[in-house]
Amino acid sequence: GAGVSQSPSNKVTEKGKDVELRCDPISGHTALYWYRQSLGQGLEFLIYFQGNSAPDKSGLPSDRFSAERTGGSVSTLTIQRTQQEDSAVYLCASSLQVRGEQFFGPGTRLTVL
Amino acid sequence: AQSVTQPDIHITVSEGASLELRCNYSYGATPYLFWYVQSPGQGLQLLLKYFSGDTLVQGIKGFEAEFKRSQSSFNLRKPSVHWSDAAEYFCAVVKQAGTALIFGKGTTLSVSS
DSSP states (O other), X not given: OOOOEEEXXXXXXXXXXXXXXXXXXXXXXXXXXXXXXXXXXEEEEEEEEETTEEEEOTTOOSTTEEEEEOTTSOEEEEEXXXXXXXXXXXXXXXXXXXXXXXXXXXXXXXXXX | OOEEEOOOSEEEEETTSOEEEOOEEEOSSOOOEEEEEEOTTOOEEEEEEEOSSOSEEEOGGGOEEEEEGGGTEEEEEESSOOGGGOEEXXXXXXXXXXXXXXXXXXXXXXXXX
């Protein structure tokens, strides 16, 4: 019974580069969430997937951020033209039921130089 | 707007002493409430949740929380703290019009010997 996995665990990039962060949810979990954790802002919701569709994208901070989910499983969060303020830990969570318990992955620490 | 407030940024408790971490929320209907714990370098782990029913809920690691609608509170308690409880604790509520979590800013717990 593997939990939520995320890769890479750490990513260092230069300002202006694009990055992709990956999330593998728990098998069978139809709901998938991306959150961001930073010192100044705490834990913030980014986007929610139900299956392959994203009914709630309200937390994406700008159009540089996008995410997709394929096959109702793996999700990728893409940040284009990274800025220093994008530096944070990006957390993925999945849940079996809508509004149910969310299981979190270990996160990807993104550092933008 | 919905919000979760954790008034205490940092608390220090002696090992063996009791603990209470405060959480207040603003919400228009019956909330779904959670407490998560994050140890250094670790992901978020669910301690307990409240959806409905008995207002005193039991969680893992000897924690409990009480939902008080009249006070809009969901405080976390433990009768006797262990050094391994030192971590950051987050209270969260499910978004009213959605399923994502809204987190408080967290309370860091230090345990002194």
